[in-house]
Amino acid sequence: MLPGEANKIAFSRDGKFLAAGSVFGKVTIRDVVTGAEVLSVTAKERVSSISFSPDGKQLAFVAGDRVTVLDLDTGQELRKLRGAMACAFSPDGSILAYGDTGASGTIMLSEQGKRGERKMRGHFNPITSLSFSPDGQLLASGGNDNAARIWNVAEGKELQKFSGGSDRLPLWVSDVTFSPDGATLAYAVVDFGPIQRDGHFDFKGGRIAMRNSRTGEEIHSLAGHTQPISALAFSPDGKTLASAANKDKVKLWDISTGSVLRELVMEASDLAFSPDGTLLACAMKDGVRLLRMAPSQ
Helix, strand or coil: CECCCCCEEEECCCCCEEEEECCCCEEEEEECCCCCEEEEEECCCCEEEEEECCCCCEEEEEECCEEEEEECCCCCEEEEEECCCEEEECCCCCEEEEECCCCCCCEEEEECCCCCCEEECCCCCCEEEEEECCCCCEEEEEECCCEEEEEECCCCEEEEEEECCCCCCCEEEEEEEECCCCCEEEEEEEEEEEECCCCCEEEEEEEEEEEECCCCCEEEEEEEECCCEEEEEECCCCCEEEEEECCCCEEEEECCCCCEEEEECCCCCEEEECCCCCEEEEEECCEEEEEECCCCC
């Protein structure tokens, strides 16, 4: 167990370090083997997204509604960008994508060596999650506007839109992630019931949709979580999908069959597999639990 409350987590690409951001705004990086703290900063607001650059030299995180990018050699702040709820580096590190917190639902692409930002519009509510495909050609986005979307990064064009809600039966996409080969997109859906007279919704449950990232064809619809799903993570071999839900269990799914392989009795707000697939990190209120994974589990 790595100490310190954690809300969002990420491994460095070499698997040596794990970054964690808390609901109280503390961001730490620890050595995975020794647990030693190598960097700590305080952002003072809830951390909702965190990402290492592919070369391990930078860390981007969202606290409140701002993206902060740190130089990990010096610990100095390189830049700060306003208006975000989620962020992600492209696989080659040339692009930092972040999603607008406002009603416009704009995705911003900040490109290395270029002034200004490219914008991709389509969502009409805040962006909750972003994920690049492994080849960097596609970007998936989830929002609380009833939709998950796939974009062509070079052209800024929307390629796919997946919606399972309506005005009377809305949904919120809480997380999106590509499989390691980029062929599959998994996204987590928070389902609600009809609008009540007082304007509130009854929570119905959480489910996971898996689709072919090129054709949009549904591969699996995974049900079983009784609470909102907070995080998804593919194992590096692409055979297992891990999911976590608030006040619920962590589940490990067999990608080929869509069946549950294993259930872990713990409440986690975020999940991350180590790059070699031997560890599953679970962000929890009392720290980050590192679970040793058996082959193909």
